[in-house]
Amino acid sequence: MKYYIIAGEASGDLHGSNLMKAIKNQEPEAKFRFWGGDLMAEVTGEKPVKHYRDLAFMGFLEVAMNLKTILTNIKFCKEDIKNYKPDVLVLIDYPGFNLRIAKFAKELGIRVVYYISPQLWAWKEGRVEIIKKYVDDMLVILPFEKDFYKKHDVDAHFVGHPLLDAISDLSEINAEKFKKENSLNDREIIALLPGSRKQEVEKMLEIMLSVRPYFGDYQFVIAGAPSLPKSFYQKYVDENVHFVSNKTYDLLRCSRAALVTSGTATLETALLNVPEVVCYKSSRISYEIGKRLVKNIKFISLVNLIMDREIVTELIQNELNTNRLVGELKSILDGSRRGQILNDYQQLRERLGGQGASENAAKIITTKK
Incomplete structure (x- = not known):
């Protein structure tokens, strides 16, 4: 055939x-x-x-x-x-x-x-x-x-x-070895998943990186999209902002938390058991058109849609700002909010079936x- x-x-x-x-x-x-x-x-x-x-x-x-x-x-x-x-x-x-x-x-x-x-x-x-x-x-x-x-x-x-299959096929990962192989330091990682399209990456990375001054004990690592060249990301990289390409699953498995642009990556992050904040911001025209067309939908992330309740925080358009990001990120790095998210992720996996x-x-x- x-x-x-x-x-x-x-x-x-x-x-x-x-x-x-x-x-x-x-x-x-x-x-x-x-x-x-x-x-x-x-x-x-x-x-x-x-x-x-x-x-x-x-x-x-x-x-x-x-x-x-x-x-x-x-x-x-x-x-x-x-x-x-x-x-x-x-x-x-x-x-x-x-x-x-x-x-x-x-x-x-x-x-x-x-x-x-x-x-x-x-x-x-x-x-x-x-x-x-x-x-x-x-x-x-x-x-x-x-x-x-x-x-x-x-x-x-x-x-x-199918993500359950893709993730189940992953072999064990050594976080220390991953950091060394990718020239990362010993600090815990906050992963940044800004999307796969040039337009959205440009919109999302600037606001994601604006939280850096509040998390000096962590290193930020950008998950590069295979569709974009490494040179595209260089302007965002410095001594405490790193970049890895084509290794998103490995990066997530070595991360304490993640900031994730809405899309399939929100579900991937959840299935890999990484607490996340979901981010979304488009051009004002696209957002206004979309807001009028979308009907009866309470959430934008697959995680919340599948569970039909808010498991992970979604920061959309004007709500996606430095102050909100800092507050939400702090809440998932430690404490009861982090524990609740991890418990909810287990229920999510069960709902998706085998x-x-x-x-x-x-x-x-x-x-x-």
Whole structure:
């Protein structure tokens, strides 16, 4: 079977690579063509058709400014699919792009599988109608998503969360050795996860680093995104602000706490048992548009959404300031607040179910012809 897979972000590259491995376990002769990143490339030994670093645009304003590039990519993708003639198209999140491709592929008679649902329960709920019409199998990774789709007469498959698999595969880490290998000092680490896109990193790092004067006993370490060059981060680095690239999981496992930009990283941080403060700030225009479009959603972090209550503090837009960050960070470094978060993380893991999401998804994809 020939599979065409589209992942438009770093998290999609991770989940896409594990899915590809699982498909190969089920079907050793499987062939792939894909949009994604370095992790997916490692599975096949081939470069992606398009790398996700050239696809990810943050916020409404940024998307509008890059609309010509996006439309060009959509046109190219359609032609590429037509030429490759896959048996199955697998779409991973990235809805603005992927839902357009789903319609095109379905009209060509290609089976369409959506793995990792767009957050339609948060906004643009009307897009469910597109999924009902053009997607053959919807594979969801959050427990409440199955009920959401059932409400709209879509029989979605809950396969579990792939991050549980990715994290369970990690070997033991020696914090002292990690610090030495990455030229870090002996102080405890506060990890900074400012995101994977250039625009958001520029917005987030300045405010995250503004807390440094209040935490002189700690060292701050920036988790570099694989999509951005090391040179991009150099202006933020000094004697007590360090940088590591492509080692986010290892960094988190050696950290006392973390400041994390909203996204998949909030859940990764929780599953690695690191108390965190969730941060989010976009351009004023993007924020105002988003605030009017998002419906019935109390939280922005996956951690709080899954548990349907506030486990970790979310500092959004104007609330994301130095004073609030300092106060929240102090509360999770020591004391009862830290203990409560760690207890809540255990409940979070239980709610996400067991391991095997990638294998569960691959079984559905390879057995339904």
